[in-house]
Amino acid sequence: MTFVPSALLALFALTFCGIWGACRIAVPDHKCNYLLIYGAGFLVFSMALFSQVAHLPPDGGYNAMISGTLYIGACLILVKGVLARSGQDFPVSFYPVALLAILVPLFYFQYIDKNLIVRIYLLNFGMGAIFLALAGRARFLRYGTVTDRILFWLVVALALHFFLRTLLTVGSVAAIYNLPSTALLSNFAASSFWNWSKISVAILGAAVGLGLLTVSGADIIMGLRSERDNDPLTGALNRRGLDGEMLRLLARSSQAPVSVIVCDLDYFKSINDTYGHAVGDAVLVNFADVLRKSVRSTDLVARIGGEEFVIVLGGMTVENAYLFAERIRKAVQNRHFDQVDSDQIITCTFGITRYRKNEDLWAAVKRADEILYAAKKAGRNRTYAEGIQRPFAA
Incomplete structure (x- = not known):
C-alpha cells in the first residue's frame, strides 16, 4: 500500500496524456495542450511522493530538498495548466519567484537552523498559497x-486542504520533535501527520484527477459541439446550430x-472580384463581429450561406427589431473595413418578419428573405x- 498513492497519481498522468493524444488526432483544431500540462503536473507530484516514501535519495537533507522541489514544481505546473485552459497565465517571473520563495527558507531550516516543524509549515x-494565488487569478471562472x-471550487478546495490538513495533524510531529534523529525518522513515518498526508494525497489526488x-471531458464535448454548430469562418x-438554439x-x-x-452585404461579389476571396472572408468576419456585438447574449446570430445572416431576437417586436436593424x-x-480601400463603402440590407407561434423557423426565414429581396x-x-415599408434608405 505504500506506493499506491504515487502509482495512482502516475496513472492520472498517463490518462491525461492519453486523452491529449486522442484529442490531437480526433479534433486537431481543438486547443487541448493544457491536458498535457495536467499530465506533467500529476507525474511530477507522483515523483515527489515516491521520492519521500521510497527514501530516494536516502540522505534526509537531500530527500527533503528534492521532494520539496518536486512538490512545488508540480503545483506550479498544475497552475499553468488550469490557466492555459482559459488562455491565461501568470507573468513568467511568477514561477521562479514562487519556487525560490519556498525553497530558500526550506534550505535554511534544513541545513542552517534545522527545524522540521517550520519546514512542514513552509512546504x-x-x-x-500557490493554489490560492491561482484562485485569485482565475476568479473569472x-x-x-x-x-x-x-474547476474554480476544485482549486479552492485543493488550496484550503493544505492549510487545514497541516494545522490538524502537525501536532503529532511536535510530540516527537525532541527525539534523537534516528528515532525521529521512524516515529515521523508513523505519525498521524505523515499518515494523513499520504491518505489525503490519495483521496484528494483522485478527487482532483477525476x-x-x-x-476536460466536458470541454472536449463543448468543443466538438461548437465545431458542429458554428460556422468555421465567422x-x-x-x-x-440555429435550429438547436x-x-x-x-x-x-x-x-x-x-x-x-x-441580412446580407450589398454587392459582396464585387468585393471578392476586386480584392480577392481572402479579403471577402475578412469582411465577412468583421461583419459577423458587428452583428454579435450588437445583439444581446440571449439573441441568435447565424450565417446560413455566403454573405447571408439570420438574427433572431427574443422578446422584441418587429417595430423594435426595425430600429435595431437600422442601427x-x-x-x-x-465603418471602415481595413481590408478594402479607404473610399470603399460597404453596406448591408435587412428584411424583418415576426415569428408566428408554432411555425417552422425556416418558414419565417423565407418570409424575411422575401422582404429582404424587396429591399434590395x-x-x-x-x-x-x-x-x-420604407422606400428610401434612412
Whole structure:
C-alpha cells in the first residue's frame, strides 16, 4: 500500500496524456495542450511522493530538498495548466519567484537552523498559497460555465486542504520533535501527520484527477459541439446550430414576441472580384463581429450561406427589431473595413418578419428573405420590415 498513492497519481498522468493524444488526432483544431500540462503536473507530484516514501535519495537533507522541489514544481505546473485552459497565465517571473520563495527558507531550516516543524509549515502552506494565488487569478471562472465553476471550487478546495490538513495533524510531529534523529525518522513515518498526508494525497489526488478529467471531458464535448454548430469562418451559428438554439430561445420567450431578421452585404461579389476571396472572408468576419456585438447574449446570430445572416431576437417586436436593424445598418455604412480601400463603402440590407407561434423557423426565414429581396430591389442599403415599408434608405 505504500506506493499506491504515487502509482495512482502516475496513472492520472498517463490518462491525461492519453486523452491529449486522442484529442490531437480526433479534433486537431481543438486547443487541448493544457491536458498535457495536467499530465506533467500529476507525474511530477507522483515523483515527489515516491521520492519521500521510497527514501530516494536516502540522505534526509537531500530527500527533503528534492521532494520539496518536486512538490512545488508540480503545483506550479498544475497552475499553468488550469490557466492555459482559459488562455491565461501568470507573468513568467511568477514561477521562479514562487519556487525560490519556498525553497530558500526550506534550505535554511534544513541545513542552517534545522527545524522540521517550520519546514512542514513552509512546504504545505506554500503549496496552499500557490493554489490560492491561482484562485485569485482565475476568479473569472466563478462567472463562467458550469465546468468553469466546478474547476474554480476544485482549486479552492485543493488550496484550503493544505492549510487545514497541516494545522490538524502537525501536532503529532511536535510530540516527537525532541527525539534523537534516528528515532525521529521512524516515529515521523508513523505519525498521524505523515499518515494523513499520504491518505489525503490519495483521496484528494483522485478527487482532483477525476474532477479535472470531468471538466476536460466536458470541454472536449463543448468543443466538438461548437465545431458542429458554428460556422468555421465567422464563428456565428450555422443552420444546425440555429435550429438547436432556436428551441431554447422559444422556451425562454414562450409568451413574448420574437422577430426574425435576414441580412446580407450589398454587392459582396464585387468585393471578392476586386480584392480577392481572402479579403471577402475578412469582411465577412468583421461583419459577423458587428452583428454579435450588437445583439444581446440571449439573441441568435447565424450565417446560413455566403454573405447571408439570420438574427433572431427574443422578446422584441418587429417595430423594435426595425430600429435595431437600422442601427446596425448605419454602423456598417459608417465603418471602415481595413481590408478594402479607404473610399470603399460597404453596406448591408435587412428584411424583418415576426415569428408566428408554432411555425417552422425556416418558414419565417423565407418570409424575411422575401422582404429582404424587396429591399434590395428597391435599391439596397435599407431596412424593410413586415408592415413597415420604407422606400428610401434612412
